[in-house]
Amino acid sequence: xxxxxLLWVGWVMHMKMLTRSAFNFWLGIIxxxxxxxxxxxxxxxxxxxxxxxxxxxxxxxxxxxxxxxxAAGAALARERWTGTLELLVTAPAHFALILLPVTIAxxxxxxxxxxxxxxxxxxxxxxxxxxxxxxxxxxAVPATVVSIGALGFLLAVAxxxxxxxxxxxxxxxxxxxxxxxxxxxLTLFPDWVRPISWxxxxxxxxxxxxxxxxxxxxYGDIAxxxxxxxxxxxxxxxxxxxxxxxARVKASLSLS
Amino acid sequence: xxxxxxxxVGGVLxxxxxxxxxxxxxxxxxxxxxxxFQILFFAYIxxxxxxxxxxxFVVGNAVQVSAMAGIFGVAMTVGGERWxxxxxxxxxxPANRFALFLGRALPLIVNGFILxxxxxxxxxxxxDFELEPSVVPALAACVLVTTASCTAFGFxxxxxxxxxxxxxxxxxxxxxxxxxxxxxxxPLDELPAWMRAISEVPAADPRDRGGAARRRRRLARERxxxxxxxxxxxxxxxxxxxxxxxxxxxxxxxNGVVRQLLRLDVKLGCVRGWARPxxxxxxxxxxxxxxGKPEPAKPRRVWPTSRACPxxxxxx
Numbered sequence: 001x002x003x004x005x006l007l008w009v010g011w012v013m014h015m016k017m018l019t020r021s022a023f024n025f026w027l028g029i030i031x032x033x034x035x036x037x038x039x040x041x042x043x044x045x046x047x048x049x050x051x052x053x054x055x056x057x058x059x060x061x062x063x064x065x066x067x068x069x070x071a072a073g074a075a076l077a078r079e080r081w082t083g084t085l086e087l088l089v090t091a092p093a094h095f096a097l098i099l100l101p102v103t104i105a106x107x108x109x110x111x112x113x114x115x116x117x118x119x120x121x122x123x124x125x126x127x128x129x130x131x132x133x134x135x136x137x138x139x140a141v142p143a144t145v146v147s148i149g150a151l152g153f154l155l156a157v158a159x160x161x162x163x164x165x166x167x168x169x170x171x172x173x174x175x176x177x178x179x180x181x182x183x184x185x186l187t188l189f190p191d192w193v194r195p196i197s198w199x200x201x202x203x204x205x206x207x208x209x210x211x212x213x214x215x216x217x218x219y220g221d222i223a224x225x226x227x228x229x230x231x232x233x234x235x236x237x238x239x240x241x242x243x244x245x246x247a248r249v250k251a252s253l254s255l256s
Numbered sequence: 257x258x259x260x261x262x263x264x265v266g267g268v269l270x271x272x273x274x275x276x277x278x279x280x281x282x283x284x285x286x287x288x289x290x291x292x293f294q295i296l297f298f299a300y301i302x303x304x305x306x307x308x309x310x311x312x313f314v315v316g317n318a319v320q321v322s323a324m325a326g327i328f329g330v331a332m333t334v335g336g337e338r339w340x341x342x343x344x345x346x347x348x349x350p351a352n353r354f355a356l357f358l359g360r361a362l363p364l365i366v367n368g369f370i371l372x373x374x375x376x377x378x379x380x381x382x383x384d385f386e387l388e389p390s391v392v393p394a395l396a397a398c399v400l401v402t403t404a405s406c407t408a409f410g411f412x413x414x415x416x417x418x419x420x421x422x423x424x425x426x427x428x429x430x431x432x433x434x435x436x437x438x439x440x441x442x443p444l445d446e447l448p449a450w451m452r453a454i455s456e457v458p459a460a461d462p463r464d465r466g467g468a469a470r471r472r473r474r475l476a477r478e479r480x481x482x483x484x485x486x487x488x489x490x491x492x493x494x495x496x497x498x499x500x501x502x503x504x505x506x507x508x509x510x511n512g513v514v515r516q517l518l519r520l521d522v523k524l525g526c527v528r529g530w531a532r533p534x535x536x537x538x539x540x541x542x543x544x545x546x547x548g549k550p551e552p553a554k555p556r557r558v559w560p561t562s563r564a565c566p567x568x569x570x571x572x
Contacts, residue, residue, distance in 0.1 A: 023424055031432060038298075038435065039301060041442040043304075051305065167282050170290065171289035174293030177297060184303070185304060
């Protein structure tokens with residue numbers, strides 16, 4: 001119960017902080033709209049509205065990963081800059097329980113971006129989205145957010161030793177957009193890309209959302225997204241344990 | 257001499273300090289990784305949507321990524337001073353500010369040129385894109401002027417940093433604004449009229465500063481020319497010949513391209529002119545002027561790939 005409370009309070013606190021940041025909130029909402037607009041212009045050629053619906057959902061979910069990747073990469077660096085990293089690491093609660101709600105809050109900000117992209121598509125491009133299975137859609141969106149947040153957690157932990165981790169997080173924005181099939185069907189990629197796509201939770205998250213909205217089998221994809229999210233969290237906790245032990249031994253946590 | 261020293265030494269030191277880009281760990285993901293994946297991302301969307309060939313996206317994005325160094329780099333030179341609390345010291349120092357900031361811009365122009373070249377190499381290595389060696393000098397000139405103008409645009413964004421705290425927001429919006437409004441991934445004639453109008457504004461499209469401004473000045477002069485019927489006696493109008501404007505888009509004559517380069521008319525369309533077959537002013541589906549929707553009667557026109565396009569491999 002204490003763990004759940006810690007996760008909830010951490011998520012709420014970081015949501016409040018992120019929504020007051022011009023970079024993380026407003027730019028996080030506006031930035032994907034530019035990509036969505038470009039994608040809508042590119043996909044709107046032709047009479048068949050299905051590619052546009054496909055692109056609309058993909059562009060909407062792109063915002064969730066866009067809000068997570070750079071911010072998660074810089075999550076620990078931000079604590080380091082503000083001098084709170086050492087305090088958080090030495091707190092009685094496990095550091096993973098403090099970091100996980102941070103990255104999930106970052107992914108949650110992406111929901112604003114998702115909504116704004118769908119509204120933008122509806123108002124400007126006339127893309128009418130009728131959700132085929134509302135229940136599955138309602139389940140698929142939080143499952144995608146949580147799994148992407150867990151991927152951000154793994155990213156943040158993996159870069160704990162790097163001062164400029166934001167650069168790596170920033171670089172990973174496009175590749176995940178690309179190989180997760182947000183806008184490009186996975187069949188267009190070489191065969192060696194497929195296993196990478198399957199290992200990424202956003203692939204299954206967007207599959208679930210598309211399945212719920214356009215018709216398909218979303219529940220399997222939801223389960224796979226959540227399973228991968230749990231896997232990322234477990235891997236992140238193990239990695240974090242190791243990184244913190246090394247940092248304590250070498251006194252290198254602050255990288256100063 | 258002092259100004260020259262500030263220009264050179266200040267520029268080099270600023271560049272080394274900026275983002276620590278000289279360290280490969282930061283330079284590679286930021287300056288090479290992002291452009292690489294940006295080009296692949298849009299080229300694959302292009303393949304999925306069938307709107308253009310790989311060559312279209314390689315050329316567009318390879319030229320556009322040069323703005324990354326210009327906009328973010330210059331914005332960070334101002335934002336970075338604020339971050340490190342040295343901005344007030346810089347502003348009150350007696351150093352020639354023109355030399356100081358121009359010196360900071362020069363390495364970024366070189367950096368942007370390298371980025372753009374890297375983008376073309378990515379296209380050649382990974383995508384369906386070919387480049388005739390004879391067009392390389394003209395292309396290099398285009399990229400150089402584009403990079404310089406984007407760096408100048410970065411100064412505008414950087415100056416916002418003197419007033420606003422979140423310079424990154426402005427820099428990001430400026431960068432992706434160029435991505436959308438400059439016809440990088442969506443042909444200009446596919447955009448709505450208001451977006452095309454913005455793309456023609458010199459400040460919004462740094463690639464078109466010289467040409468558009470010159471055309472406007474000429475039109476203004478034409479309007480100011482006195483009416484012969486109202487000229488006072490004893491004064492004669494001097495006959496004046498107007499030079500014809502070079503054709504800007506669609507390939508044009510080979511000499512036209514060189515003229516455009518010399519006259520700084522380096523709009524992205526002229527770069528793409530080499531990649532586009534003649535007779536095609538735009539791309540994609542034929543559209544109704546009233547609704548903007550595809551006309552079913554007109555077949556959709558899809559660009560041939562660079563391999564199939566004879567004009568692309570033609571020399572200047």
